[in-house]
Amino acid sequence: MSFVRTIPSAPLPPPVEARGAVLWLRQNLLSGPFSALFTFSACAALLWLVPQLWHYFVADAVLSSPDGQACRQPGAGMCWSFIANKMEFFLYSSYPRDQVWRVNSCLVSGAVLITWLLWPSARSKRLGGALFFLVYPVACFWLLHGFEALSLRTVPTNLWGGIFVSLLVSLVGIVVSLPGGILLALGRRSQLPVVRFVSTLFIEFVRGVPFITVLFMANTMLPLFVPENWSPDRLVRPLIGVSLFASAYMAEVVRGGLQAMDKGQYEGAQALGLTWWQMMRLIILPQALTTVIPGIVNTFIGLFKDTTLVAVVGIADFLRTVETARLDPAWAGPTISTSGYVFAGLFYFVFCYGMARYSLLMERRLSSGRKR
Amino acid sequence: MRTPPTISLLHDPRWRGAIWQVALAVIVGFLLWEAADNAMSNMRARGIPTNFDFWNRTAGFDINQTLISYSAVSTYGRAFWVGLINTLVVAGIGIVLATVIGFVIGVMRLSTNLLARSFASVYVEALRNIPLLLQLLFWYNAILVPLPAPRGSLSMSSITLSLPDTATLVVSAIAAGAAFAAWRLSLRFASIVTALGVAVALMALLFGALSFVGQSGGGMLHFADHLGVYLNNRGLFIPEPQFGAGSEWVLLAFGLGIALSLGYGVYARARQMRTGKQSPVLLVSMCLLVALPLIAFEASGRPLAFAFPVLRGFNFQGGMRISPEFVALTLGLVLYTAAFIAETVRSGIQAVAKGQGEAAAALGLRQGLTLRLVVLPQAMRVIIPPLTNQYLNLTKNSSLAVFIGYPDLVQVFAGTVLNQTGAAVQVIAVTMVVYLALSLLTSMLMALYNRRMALAER
Numbered sequence: 170m171s172f173v174r175t176i177p178s179a180p181l182p183p184p185v186e187a188r189g190a191v192l193w194l195r196q197n198l199l200s201g202p203f204s205a206l207f208t209f210s211a212c213a214a215l216l217w218l219v220p221q222l223w224h225y226f227v228a229d230a231v232l233s234s235p236d237g238q239a240c241r242q243p244g245a246g247m248c249w250s251f252i253a254n255k256m257e258f259f260l261y262s263s264y265p266r267d268q269v270w271r272v273n274s275c276l277v278s279g280a281v282l283i284t285w286l287l288w289p290s291a292r293s294k295r296l297g298g299a300l301f302f303l304v305y306p307v308a309c310f311w312l313l314h315g316f317e318a319l320s321l322r323t324v325p326t327n328l329w330g331g332i333f334v335s336l337l338v339s340l341v342g343i344v345v346s347l348p349g350g351i352l353l354a355l356g357r358r359s360q361l362p363v364v365r366f367v368s369t370l371f372i373e374f375v376r377g378v379p380f381i382t383v384l385f386m387a388n389t390m391l392p393l394f395v396p397e398n399w400s401p402d403r404l405v406r407p408l409i410g411v412s413l414f415a416s417a418y419m420a421e422v423v424r425g426g427l428q429a430m431d432k433g434q435y436e437g438a439q440a441l442g443l444t445w446w447q448m449m450r451l452i453i454l455p456q457a458l459t460t461v462i463p464g465i466v467n468t469f470i471g472l473f474k475d476t477t478l479v480a481v482v483g484i485a486d487f488l489r490t491v492e493t494a495r496l497d498p499a500w501a502g503p504t505i506s507t508s509g510y511v512f513a514g515l516f517y518f519v520f521c522y523g524m525a526r527y528s529l530l531m532e533r534r535l536s537s538g539r540k541r
Numbered sequence: 542m543r544t545p546p547t548i549s550l551l552h553d554p555r556w557r558g559a560i561w562q563v564a565l566a567v568i569v570g571f572l573l574w575e576a577a578d579n580a581m582s583n584m585r586a587r588g589i590p591t592n593f594d595f596w597n598r599t600a601g602f603d604i605n606q607t608l609i610s611y612s613a614v615s616t617y618g619r620a621f622w623v624g625l626i627n628t629l630v631v632a633g634i635g636i637v638l639a640t641v642i643g644f645v646i647g648v649m650r651l652s653t654n655l656l657a658r659s660f661a662s663v664y665v666e667a668l669r670n671i672p673l674l675l676q677l678l679f680w681y682n683a684i685l686v687p688l689p690a691p692r693g694s695l696s697m698s699s700i701t702l703s704l705p706d707t708a709t710l711v712v713s714a715i716a717a718g719a720a721f722a723a724w725r726l727s728l729r730f731a732s733i734v735t736a737l738g739v740a741v742a743l744m745a746l747l748f749g750a751l752s753f754v755g756q757s758g759g760g761m762l763h764f765a766d767h768l769g770v771y772l773n774n775r776g777l778f779i780p781e782p783q784f785g786a787g788s789e790w791v792l793l794a795f796g797l798g799i800a801l802s803l804g805y806g807v808y809a810r811a812r813q814m815r816t817g818k819q820s821p822v823l824l825v826s827m828c829l830l831v832a833l834p835l836i837a838f839e840a841s842g843r844p845l846a847f848a849f850p851v852l853r854g855f856n857f858q859g860g861m862r863i864s865p866e867f868v869a870l871t872l873g874l875v876l877y878t879a880a881f882i883a884e885t886v887r888s889g890i891q892a893v894a895k896g897q898g899e900a901a902a903a904l905g906l907r908q909g910l911t912l913r914l915v916v917l918p919q920a921m922r923v924i925i926p927p928l929t930n931q932y933l934n935l936t937k938n939s940s941l942a943v944f945i946g947y948p949d950l951v952q953v954f955a956g957t958v959l960n961q962t963g964a965a966v967q968v969i970a971v972t973m974v975v976y977l978a979l980s981l982l983t984s985m986l987m988a989l990y991n992r993r994m995a996l997a998e999r
Contacts (some may be wrong), residue, residue, distance in 0.1 A: 197655035201908070204654040211656040363562035367569055377980040378973045379937040385955055386973070389965040393583045394576035474672040481943060488675060495682075503687065510679045514671045521670035 241502040248508040255494040262330020262485045271321070272333050275309045279340070287527065289534060302344055313337075326404040330485030332516075334404075338411055338476040338486065343469055345412035350419025351458075355449065357420065358427055368420070375417035380475050384410045388482040407479045415472050422464035426457035459535055466528035470521045488513055580966060595962040596621075602957055604948045606864055617958050624953030625975060631867065631949065632936040632979075635874040639935060640928075642875060643882025648912065650887045661883065668880035674941055676877055681869035681945040686774060688865075691856050694771040694778075769849035775856060777863040780847035787841030794837035795830070802826030866947035870939065878935045882928065889924035890916055922994050929987035933980050940976075950975060 199205045229246030231239045233253075240248035252259075261269050282305055285297040315323035329337075356368030375383065387410030392400040401409065430453060438448035458465070480489040494500070495509040550556045584591050596618045603613050604623055608630065611623045649661035668676070688695065771778040802825065809820035838845070850860030893916050901911040942949035943956055950972060959968040 196653065200653045207654055207657055211660065361558045361562050363566050367565060374977065377977040379940040379951070379976055381940045381943065381951055382955065382969060382973050382976065386969050389959070390969055393580045393966065396579055397583060470670070477672045477674040478941070488672070492678070506683045510675065510683055513675055517672055517675060518667065518670045522666060525670065
């Protein structure tokens with residue numbers, strides 16, 4: 170017969186006790202053989218990497234060297250004096266230096282308006298929105314381009330460039346893509362077959378091709394499609410391309426929000442006797458857009474990164490000015506390229522990461538009402 | 542009986558809809574017609590070709606990476622195919638590598654190890670928030686172009702390793718033994734000891750293997766002469782395999798290996814369904830895939846030789862050259878897309894109910910098995926649609942090649958060919974159609990795969 174135990178077996182030893190630092194170490198760094206192996210190799214890599222970074226960015230960095238001589242020394246790190254020297258060029262490119270107050274006032278007023286709109290507890294956002302989406306673009310256009318009646322001399326667009334053009338391109342994309350995307354999304358969800366077909370075709374076409382080809386199309390084909398004397402300005406062409414491209418992507422984000430809406434919302438609005446536009450404007454869109462705020466911000470981030478591509482049609486955006494500056498023979502040196510790229514990387518990172526964090530913050534604030 | 546109240550046509554929803562649609566159709570049609578009309582007259586006025594006659598004309602320019610035969614006397618049509626193939630090559634390799642790295646990073650983001658978690662977060666946040674173009678320019682202009690000329694090539698010989706051979710073996714044996722003992726006895730700091738042991742053993746084994754391959758006395762390794770891998774500003778030079786007579790047998794054996802392991806997989810599955818017994822599928826197929834070709838290789842008299850790159854004058858001769866443009870583009874695309882794939886994977890894994898992992902743990906599955914057998918298969922359903930999107934993005938982003946001079950479709954066709962022929966409308970239209978077709982094809986394939994994965998759902 171099978172063995173039956175008659176006396177109880179000795180109790181198992183209690184689990185190894187650990188608390189405080191030891192427990193934390195066990196849980197976070199040494200939870201298993203592979204984990205421990207990773208911890209050790211990662212520590213070794215950090216021991217190698219951190220001093221390198223320290224030397225490049227702090228210890229060996231060249232803070233001031235007006236002629237760039239110190240940057241050419243062997244072992245020199247990040248060349249901050251190159252950045253400082255070229256900062257004006259990065260900001261304005263070839264915009265006439267005696268007129269840059271126009272650019273500056275546009276940038277500052279834009280920053281004020283955006284802060285107003287994004288500040289969670291700011292007042293009268295409706296006014297801010299109207300100013301930002303309607304007044305600001307027109308005013309800035311006259312200010313930047315020139316207005317003879319106010320004795321602002323005209324600055325042709327081939328002198329525009331630098332950070333302000335990067336911001337301008339993304340701003341135009343943002344301002345156009347929100348209404349454009351909403352219209353396209355509504356069109357794609359429409360009951361009317363022709364409207365649906367046209368919207369779907371446009372969205373799928375634009376989303377299926379690379380941004381560069383859209384830019385090429387806007388740059389070389391657009392002037393052919395309109396009568397000779399209507400040919401758009403060289404800066405306007407990529408702006409049209411950016412707007413079309415961003416609208417198609419925005420449309421898909423908005424559509425996601427529309428699809429996530431409860432059917433009862435539509436039925437409730439119809440039961441109240443609202444017209445289709447009233448239903449959309451007052452009931453559906455406010456809710457649908459709030460649910461897709463993260464998606465909208467992600468589209469903005471993608472758009473901001475994609476503005477770097479306008480260089481392919483000859484617009485001197487920020488990255489293009491970095492490319493030009495790093496090839497300046499007066500500053501030739503082994504660390505110049507890296508310095509320029511690191512600075513550009515920091516610039517884009519701060520903007521994109523900031524937007525991403527803001528969207529997270531908003532998401533949390535908005536979802537707090539939905540949580541029970 | 543009441544007659545329904547008559548309403549004006551303008552307020553009848555059906556008529557309203559019809560009016561809206563007709564208006565839209567008329568506007569769109571008018572715009573298209575106007576555009577076509579303007580384009581024809583503008584192109585005629587400027588002497589721009591309006592047909593595809595240029596397709597068969599001699600191109601007259603060179604391309605620095607051609608996988609099909611091409612020279613300056615080839616036609617524009619041939620240049621188109623060269624560009625398309627280059628795009629497909631970079632997209633294909635990029636997709637495979639980005640998937641692997643993306644899955645690893647995505648799983649790492651959820652690791653219990655703090656350092657792994659932080660590393661993955663930093664990787665994802667840094668690469669996602671910096672424009673791809675900037676990354677490409679950085680890899681190309683700041684890393685690859687400043688590399689030394691062929692004479693000062695970087696090669697493995699710059700890394701000199703030294704360790705006495707006998708000591709290697711002894712150390713690795715002791716370390717492995719200690720690791721095993723610690724593991725079995727589950728000592729207090731067992732994991733540390735195990736990890737240290739495994740690390741030392743692995744390193745020792747690596748050194749040992751290297752010194753064996755290097756076949757140099759005392760373990761001092763000068764590797765370059767044996768590996769033939771050089772990196773310089775002209776690109777990456779690697780040995781080129783040259784297949785002799787009888788190598789088709791190796792290929793045949795490999796094919797047989799694949800067929801047999803597939804068959805074994807089917808058998809093992811049927812057997813598990815019938816009896817519940819598992820079979821070592823992975824082990825057996827690995828053996829089949831490695832052993833069969835190896836036997837064929839030996840039996841047919843080792844029909845493989847390598848042509849090593851050799852420095853002659855100012856450049857390397859022989860061997861295979863991978864252009865710096867290709868390296869930069871692949872590197873940039875892979876690292877950038879991997880960050881997005883990692884996020885997809887993370888959210889997919891987090892979408893699987895926590896109870897699934899806990900149930901698997903309760904069944905006694907180890908962490909790796911839980912992930913592989915329980916969590917990932919369910920996460921895949923969530924992951925696949927956005928993953929497809931990332932593949933399409935990578936393919937489309939490969940058009941950024943134009944900025945660093947890799948001869949892809951956009952650089953060759955929408956760049957050089959367009960500039961030389963001036964046929965803007967035709968060239969851009971063809972380019973767009975190609976990308977649209979690639980997008981459709983990829984979505985179709987992924988939809989098929991998705992359907993197969995979704996079948997398991999209730």
